[in-house]
Amino acid sequence: MTLVIFSVLLFSAVPIALVLALSALWYIAVSGNAVLFDSYAQQLFGAVESYGLLAIPLFMLAGELMNEGGLTSRLVNLARILVGGFRGGLAYINLVANMMMAAIMGSAASQIAIMSRAMVPAMEKEGYDKSYAAAITAAGGLLSPIIPPSMLFVLFGVLAQVPIAEMFIAGIVPGLIMALLFFVAISLMGLVHSYPRGEWPTRQQARQYLLAGIPAGLIPLIIIGGILAGLATPTESAALASLGALLIGKYVYRDLQYSRLFDILKRTAFNSGMVIMLIAVAGVFGWVIVFEEIPQNAAVWIAAQTADPFIFLLMVVGILLLVGMVIDGIAALILVVPILLPIAQQQYGISPYQFGVVVCLTLVLGLLTPPVGAGLFIASSMTGEPPMRIFRALWPFLIATLLTLVLLSWKGELVTLLL
Template identity: 65%
Template sequence: MTPLIFIVNLLLAVPVALVLALTAIWYIWESGNTILYDSFAQKMFSGIENYGLLAIPLFMLTGEMMNEGGMTRRLINAARIFVGGFRGGLAYINLLANMFMAAIIGSATAQIAVMARAMTPEMEKEGYDKGFAAATTAAGGLLAPVIPPSMMFVIFGVLAQIPIGDMFLAGVVPGLMLAVSFALVIAAVGFLRGFPRGAWYTGREAVSALLFCLPAALIPLAIIGGILFGIATPTESAAIASLIAFLVGWLVYRELKPSTLFAMFRRTAVSASMIIFMIAAANVFGWVIIYEALPQKLASLITSLTADPFVFLLIVNVVLLGVGMVIDGIAAVILITPILLPIAMNNYEISPYQFGVVICLNLVLGLLTPPVGVGLYIASTMSGTSPGRILRALWPFLLAVAVVLILLSRFPSLSTMLIQT
């Protein structure tokens, strides 16, 4: 009966956090073990007693301050220096600016919202198809869950009980691979469609754009540099980054007003609380998984099909593509990790870092695929383009992601090389 309750609630579009909590309550009632009711609240609270979870609201706050402080526009201008003169230059600028933003925001939906509003009108003005412009922006948002810092990596690291800093390092090479694959897609589509050639900045314009961008560039340097050199934990790096974003936006660019801080704190608190409540509910849902021995039963089923780690990851990829289409990426990570990670580690000796990168990238694809497709609809709303038109231009990017996923599944070193060194 418990699995039925879980499935029915999901199909009725009940928020995932409530689905997890209600399923656990039903299981306790059905089992007759009323003592578990007494520790229900305690179990939920213990699920969020983790220092690493503080990074989530801090990274969100950094993104809010960047948007308010005018840093996004200056990062886009800096991207123009490096790729602006190529054929299809504005599409490359879009991609490179998304890489910069991914190293700061860490949230795909937030990044798609910001970049779709900024880049789609510009690309349309220069003669690009509106659907392709929105599709490029939406695809660029997929870099956010892979290039550190990533909110999904923070959540996976907490659930898997592995260092979040190492999890961030595991995403560096896959993130660069994804960016290169998107650049190849832009080059191929540009060659076939005859994209307009961009214009290079003059020397003076390039120096000016670079100087204006340098204060904003301190933010990703503080986040990644602090973690990479062991100066700060991810949470401390997020706190430093939010402070830098505030000071740069207020004192350097003079676009961020202290009077707007309360509104930003409120938006951050609301967004972060939904994610943290899901994690708390997932900790209670862990009772159901443990008592039902779900990982062990699933492991015996999968190991009867294959003993090859690569084939196992391919099976997981196919299953998660379906899961990601109907469940939000963060919610899916919270649901899937406790079930599949023990199987990956114990039965197939797969590194938790490789597994985390693969499932996070896979699940975020659901942002751009119907029927849920939150990122697709955000890009559609912000750009004024129909979801169908975006989807028609998006498929080469989705194919590129599939190729990268296969490579990451086949070669563990792509995810672990920086950790090993």
């Protein structure tokens, strides 16, 4: 009956946080176990009582400060030096800039919004189809959940009780593999559609772009370098990145005004507050799932289907593709990890890092797939292009992402290579 209430509320357009909270309350009420009401508030608080979760608002703040301080546009120009002269040069620039932003922001939705404003008008001006320009920008957002830092990795690390820094390291090779497949997709589409050949910057322009881009490029180095070198935790790296973005935007580029700080902090508080609230109520719902013995029942059913870890992960990918189409990725992650991770580890011997990367990447695909497709609607609202036209142009990148998922499910060593 709880599942029925959950489904009715979900498809009635009730906010997902309320769906989870009300479903848990319904279960407690009908179960007759009134003592659980006494633990409800404690479970809400306990779900967010983790130092690691502090990284989420700090990475959001770093992204806001970078965008407001002009660091994003400098990273785009830095990408021009690397790939600007190839056929479809702006498409490559878009992807490389997305990789740089993924190493800073950790949020696919925020990255899609920022890069859509920065790249789509420029690509359209040079003769690219707007739907293709919006599609590659949206696809670049898929790099955010696996190129460190990643909000989903932070949350998975908390749920799975594995070191968040090691989760970040586990995402480096998969992120590079997916970026390589995206480069191949852009190259093939550039030949088919005869997109214009880009222009390499002149020596003087390259020097200007490099000098202007170095300070902005320090931010991903602070984040990833600090974590890899063991000098800072992910939360400390996020705090340092926020401070660096503030100082660079204000005193190096002089684009950031202190008068804008209140709006920046307000947006960060609002967006991170929604995420933290979702984590809290999903924690309560996960508590209900344990009482219902759903993990144990799911383990019995899945074990009866296959004994092959690769087939198991493909089943997980298929299930989560459907889940991600209707439920927010963060909420879905909190719901599925307590159910599926014990099965993956205990019955199939799958590394939590491999499982985490596969699950996070699969769930973020839901940002770009109907009917919910929040990323599609963000790209549409930023560019004015209809969501379904963007979705049709996305197919090469969705296929590349699915190929990455199959490869990572088959060869878990690719995830743990740097650990």
